[in-house]
Amino acid sequence: MLVNGVKLLQVARENHFAVPAFNISDHAMLKGIFEICEDTESPLIVAIHPDEVSHVGADFLASVLSRARRTTIPVAVHWDHGATYEEALRAIQLGFTSVMIDASLKPFDDNVEISKRVADAAHAVDVSVEAELGTIGKTDAEAEAGTDSIIYTDPHDAVRFVEQTGVDSLAVAIGTCHGLYPDWMKPEIKLDLLEEIEAAVSIPLVLHGGSGNPDEEIAKSVAHGIAKINISSDIKVAYHDKMREVLADTKLREPNSIQPPCIAAMKATAAHKIELFNASGKAALY
Numbered sequence: 001m002l003v004n005g006v007k008l009l010q011v012a013r014e015n016h017f018a019v020p021a022f023n024i025s026d027h028a029m030l031k032g033i034f035e036i037c038e039d040t041e042s043p044l045i046v047a048i049h050p051d052e053v054s055h056v057g058a059d060f061l062a063s064v065l066s067r068a069r070r071t072t073i074p075v076a077v078h079w080d081h082g083a084t085y086e087e088a089l090r091a092i093q094l095g096f097t098s099v100m101i102d103a104s105l106k107p108f109d110d111n112v113e114i115s116k117r118v119a120d121a122a123h124a125v126d127v128s129v130e131a132e133l134g135t136i137g138k139t140d141a142e143a144e145a146g147t148d149s150i151i152y153t154d155p156h157d158a159v160r161f162v163e164q165t166g167v168d169s170l171a172v173a174i175g176t177c178h179g180l181y182p183d184w185m186k187p188e189i190k191l192d193l194l195e196e197i198e199a200a201v202s203i204p205l206v207l208h209g210g211s212g213n214p215d216e217e218i219a220k221s222v223a224h225g226i227a228k229i230n231i232s233s234d235i236k237v238a239y240h241d242k243m244r245e246v247l248a249d250t251k252l253r254e255p256n257s258i259q260p261p262c263i264a265a266m267k268a269t270a271a272h273k274i275e276l277f278n279a280s281g282k283a284a285l286y
């Protein structure tokens, strides 16, 4: 069933699990994430970044929405890292049930103004809104957004931000980065900061850049208010590493010979995340 984001995330926060938000931008990957979430009975957020929409074309959305409507698990279709009010309107028109407005690089008051404007428009048509306060890092040019160094979310600002904007969920910067971490970098989630934000803010919290942080830290963050975790790099690496291996056989040319083992490798990584997020079996709560 197709639902909006707030419905998915409130249940997750109350029951101490996180809904996996898998970023995908091709049909084989879409098939894979639906299958693994159905197999594990996990709720699902299909996250598509504007750059990914440009890649697959807007018509791809009809396919995503049709698949979401006929599945037994609850699914939200989420516009990841929208930059402007106009972009959010386009996402709503395309049928996304959840949109992110990321004005986190702007000054606080500007971030409030644009996030509130998006929330007011989206709520009028029952679409939920995620905003971001603080800025998570970015490790390489392939990463979707972020700055070279992390600006941690201030818990007092978070309270004001949520009150003034009316958004449904909040992405926080607590020590993660978009992209893959280089060998020299030791990522660390500040759990004490997360606990402060959790105590101060009642809406579901979102973790971006969760690929590559130690499993133990991710599991603890789920126990402290994180209700959605975005996973992009990890599943794409699994998919394409397997594809490089498969394509070593230069006689192969049919997608249905090449892609199935890649989908299987991606599903194995996704299954591990679902377990880590405590999301397995949670579709039954909806």
Ligand SMILES: [Zn+2]
Binding pocket: 081, 144, 145, 178, 208, 209, 230
């Ligand atoms: Zn992100």
